[in-house]
Amino acid sequence: MHVPDGFINAPVSVAAGVVAAGAVAVSLRGARRELDERIAPLAGLVAAFIFAVQMLNFPVAAGTSGHLLGGALAAILVGPYTGVLCVSVVLLMQGILFADGGLTALGVNITVMAVVTTVVAYVTFRGLVKVLPKTRRSVTVSAFVAAALSVPAAALAFTLVYAIGGTTDVPIGRVLTAMVGVHVLIGLGEAAITAFTVGAVIAVRPDLVYGARGLTQKLKLRVGGELVDATPEPERELAPARSHRTRTVWLTGLGASLLLAGVVSFYASASPDGLEKVAADKGIDAKVEEHAAADSPLADYSVEGITDGRLSGGLxxxxxxxxxxxxxxxxxxxxxxxxxxxxxxPAATRTSSA
Structure with a gap:
C-alpha cells in the first residue's frame, strides 16, 4: 500500500507530513518507557523482519497481491510507540533506497501504514486480551483479529486522505468499496503472518512479547497438601540464561529475515498489490510521478549492474x-x-529517594 508521488496533492501531503512528524515525536517519547532491557535489543530486528516480509507479496484474488504492513506485529511484539517507529524506519529505508513509496508521500505512508495500523491493532488487541482467558492461545487469537482489522482500517484511511487531496476526479465511493474490499482479503494474510510470528516468539520467550506481559503464571508447589508459590530464583542468577536465550532469538530472527529477503522473495507474487490494482482500475494513478530516487542503485529492489534477476533481487x-x-x-x-x-x-534520583 505504498502511496507513490503524485497521488495526493501538495497541501494534503504537507498536512500528512505534519501529522506523521507529530506521531513520530510522540512515539519517541513513549518508546522510552517501552524500550527496557528486553525490548531494546529486539526492536531493530522487528523492523528488519517487517522489511523482509514486506518483500513477500502473496496472491489474493483477480490478479491482485498483498503484503504485510507490519503495524500489528510490531505493536504486539515491542509496544505501540516502538511499533510506530519500527514501521516508520522501514518506510524511510524503502523510500530513500529502493524507490518504494513516494518521498513527497512519506507523511501519508507513515500516517496510513504506521500510525493507523498500529493504533487500530493495539487497541483491538488490548481489548480482546482483557476479556479472553490469560493464555498463550488467547494472545495469538487476539493478534490474528487485531492484524486482520488493521489492514482495511489503513485502506479506509488512505481513501479518506484521497477524498480530501486526490489529484484525479474519480467517484470516491467506488474507490472506497474497492480498497476496503481487497484489503479485507489482504488483512487475512497479514493476520496469519502476525499470529504465526507472535505465537512462535511466545513459545520460546513469552517475556519478550510486549503484548504478552503478565501472561506467565507463578510456579506452584504442593506442600503438605496445599499449593504455595515457589520462591523465584534471584534475578542475577537468571540474567545469564536470559541473555543467552535473547541472543539466540535475535540471531534466529536475523537469519530468518535474511533468508526471506534474500531467497524466498524471488518466489513472491508479481501481481500488483491492492493499492496498485485499485489505482489502475479506478484511474487514481493518472497523475503519478516518477520517484525522486528512481536512479538509486537499489531501485525496485534490484542491484544496479547485476543482470541475474534472482541474484540482484536477493542481494x-x-x-x-x-x-x-x-x-x-x-x-x-x-x-x-x-x-x-x-x-x-539527579532530579530522578531525588524523586526516587523521596
Whole structure:
C-alpha cells in the first residue's frame, strides 16, 4: 500500500507530513518507557523482519497481491510507540533506497501504514486480551483479529486522505468499496503472518512479547497438601540464561529475515498489490510521478549492474535487511540511552529517594 508521488496533492501531503512528524515525536517519547532491557535489543530486528516480509507479496484474488504492513506485529511484539517507529524506519529505508513509496508521500505512508495500523491493532488487541482467558492461545487469537482489522482500517484511511487531496476526479465511493474490499482479503494474510510470528516468539520467550506481559503464571508447589508459590530464583542468577536465550532469538530472527529477503522473495507474487490494482482500475494513478530516487542503485529492489534477476533481487533484499537492522537498532538504542540517562539524573534520583 505504498502511496507513490503524485497521488495526493501538495497541501494534503504537507498536512500528512505534519501529522506523521507529530506521531513520530510522540512515539519517541513513549518508546522510552517501552524500550527496557528486553525490548531494546529486539526492536531493530522487528523492523528488519517487517522489511523482509514486506518483500513477500502473496496472491489474493483477480490478479491482485498483498503484503504485510507490519503495524500489528510490531505493536504486539515491542509496544505501540516502538511499533510506530519500527514501521516508520522501514518506510524511510524503502523510500530513500529502493524507490518504494513516494518521498513527497512519506507523511501519508507513515500516517496510513504506521500510525493507523498500529493504533487500530493495539487497541483491538488490548481489548480482546482483557476479556479472553490469560493464555498463550488467547494472545495469538487476539493478534490474528487485531492484524486482520488493521489492514482495511489503513485502506479506509488512505481513501479518506484521497477524498480530501486526490489529484484525479474519480467517484470516491467506488474507490472506497474497492480498497476496503481487497484489503479485507489482504488483512487475512497479514493476520496469519502476525499470529504465526507472535505465537512462535511466545513459545520460546513469552517475556519478550510486549503484548504478552503478565501472561506467565507463578510456579506452584504442593506442600503438605496445599499449593504455595515457589520462591523465584534471584534475578542475577537468571540474567545469564536470559541473555543467552535473547541472543539466540535475535540471531534466529536475523537469519530468518535474511533468508526471506534474500531467497524466498524471488518466489513472491508479481501481481500488483491492492493499492496498485485499485489505482489502475479506478484511474487514481493518472497523475503519478516518477520517484525522486528512481536512479538509486537499489531501485525496485534490484542491484544496479547485476543482470541475474534472482541474484540482484536477493542481494538487494539482504542489503535492505542489513541497513534496516542497523538503522533501527541505532535509533532504538539512542532512545533507550536517553531513558537511562534521565533515570540516572539527579532530579530522578531525588524523586526516587523521596
Amino acid at each position: 538487494a533484499g539482504v542489503i535492505g535487511v542489513g541497513v534496516t537492522v542497523v538503522a533501527g537498532t541505532g535509533i532504538f538504542w539512542a532512545v533507550r540511552s536517553r531513558r537511562t540517562a534521565e533515570d540516572a539524573s
